[in-house]
Amino acid sequence: MTAPGRRLPKGGGLPWTLRLEPRLAAPRWLSPALTAGALVLALAISAAILAIVGANPGKVFLHIVSSSLGSAGAISDTLVKSTPLILTGLACSLAFRMRLWNIGAEGQLLLGAWAASAVVLVPLVPAGAPAIVVLPAMLVAGFLGGALWGLIPGLLRTRFGVNEIIATLMLNSIAFAWIQYWVFGPWTEGGFQMSKRFSQEAWLPRLSDLAASIPALRGLTVHGGFLIALVAAGVVWLIVQRSAWGYEIRLIGDNSRAARYAGIRIARNVLLVFAVSGGLAGIAGMAEISGVVHRLQDNFSPGYGYTAIIVAYLAKFHPLRVVPVAILFGGLILAGREIQPSGVPAMIQGIILFCLIASEVFLRYRVGITRRMPAAAGHAGRRG
Numbered sequence: 001m002t003a004p005g006r007r008l009p010k011g012g013g014l015p016w017t018l019r020l021e022p023r024l025a026a027p028r029w030l031s032p033a034l035t036a037g038a039l040v041l042a043l044a045i046s047a048a049i050l051a052i053v054g055a056n057p058g059k060v061f062l063h064i065v066s067s068s069l070g071s072a073g074a075i076s077d078t079l080v081k082s083t084p085l086i087l088t089g090l091a092c093s094l095a096f097r098m099r100l101w102n103i104g105a106e107g108q109l110l111l112g113a114w115a116a117s118a119v120v121l122v123p124l125v126p127a128g129a130p131a132i133v134v135l136p137a138m139l140v141a142g143f144l145g146g147a148l149w150g151l152i153p154g155l156l157r158t159r160f161g162v163n164e165i166i167a168t169l170m171l172n173s174i175a176f177a178w179i180q181y182w183v184f185g186p187w188t189e190g191g192f193q194m195s196k197r198f199s200q201e202a203w204l205p206r207l208s209d210l211a212a213s214i215p216a217l218r219g220l221t222v223h224g225g226f227l228i229a230l231v232a233a234g235v236v237w238l239i240v241q242r243s244a245w246g247y248e249i250r251l252i253g254d255n256s257r258a259a260r261y262a263g264i265r266i267a268r269n270v271l272l273v274f275a276v277s278g279g280l281a282g283i284a285g286m287a288e289i290s291g292v293v294h295r296l297q298d299n300f301s302p303g304y305g306y307t308a309i310i311v312a313y314l315a316k317f318h319p320l321r322v323v324p325v326a327i328l329f330g331g332l333i334l335a336g337r338e339i340q341p342s343g344v345p346a347m348i349q350g351i352i353l354f355c356l357i358a359s360e361v362f363l364r365y366r367v368g369i370t371r372r373m374p375a376a377a378g379h380a381g382r383r384g
Contacts, residue, residue, distance in 0.1 A: 020365040031316060034362055038355040039314075045355070046348045060344065068331025076207070076220040080292060082330030084109065084301070086229035087284035088308035089315065089322040090236050095277040097240060097317045098253040100270060104153060104168025105281040106305025107175030108146040112282020113289045114179060115145025117296040120202045121187050121195055131201040138202060138286050139228070146282020147275040149175065154274030158267040172305070183298050194297035204291035225287030230323065232280060237319040249273060281305060302333060310353045
């Protein structure tokens with residue numbers, strides 16, 4: 001059915017009208033084409049804004065590329081920044097694939113980091129335990145912390161019909177306040193907004209640790225969390241594309257009524273997806289505190305959970321595509337440390353998200369052009 005076009009005023013206007021007509025099926029090439037077009041448009045808008053404020057867009061974009069990919073050290077730092085983005089991007093992609101709008105990856109990351117820190121700071125493992133014991137325990141704790149935080153909006157939705165966007169956004173604020181309480185209170189080191197430094201058994205290994213035997217690795221900061229993120233991407237892909245549970249997730253996301261008619265337990269799947277999604281974000285928190293900062297501290301995340309929403313959208317919710325997209329955004333975050341004003345990367349991210357969401361309209365609708373009948377012909381037709 002064609003959406004009604006807007007009538008032009010009599011005696012003027014263009015000789016045609018535009019209509020948005022629902023698509024029965026979008027061609028396969030359209031989605032990647034719209035994504036590429038949205039990126040080009042976003043960069044063009046960003047360049048225009050930079051030019052308006054007096055900056056040189058070409059120099060800004062070249063600086064972003066050189067500071068994130070211009071050397072082995074820059075690439076290493078980019079991969080470090082991309083590690084939590086891969087994991088939180090997977091968390092968002094899994095939930096979004098089932099049309100669950102989990103905007104709470106940031107809070108789930110924070111709770112995962114807190115739970116992983118508890119393994120060392122409480123401690124939950126004996127003091128002096130080797131890394132082969134401490135690191136897996138932190139990984140499991142991080143997953144469980146994020147999963148439990150993710151279950152809360154799942155329960156609110158399935159039991160009380162609470163919108164998950166509102167619930168997850170509110171839980172992000174609570175998680176941030178929870179971290180602040182611990183780093184300013186029971187776990188503070190000398191009254192500063194951070195815990196004491198973890199023992200080296202709680203540090204994820206880095207490439208630079210092998211520099212004694214391989215000098216070329218000196219200064220490279222990539223840590224074991226990046227390998228964990230790659231494994232997680234493969235596992236999520238297998239779950240979504242090759243498992244019976246993944247089929248249920250995709251069917252619910254595509255047509256929840258058909259899924260319910262087929263006997264699929266939607267409430268159970270909502271809870272499971274929220275738990276696994278939150279657990280992936282929790283692992284991101286564990287990787288960040290164990291591989292980068294080596295302590296729990298205030299504001300250790302620059303908003304990875306929010307950037308992950310853009311990563312998931314740009315990857316079209318495909319787990320394997322999340323990896324290269326997260327690396328690109330990791331470079332954008334890294335470049336933000338050297339650009340003045342540093343809000344430029346955040347501005348570009350926001351414009352990209354806006355353009356991506358806007359492009360979704362053309363996946364569901366096509367633009368139809370209808371020529372207007374000249375006024376004289378219209379009167380003649382009525383007289384006839």
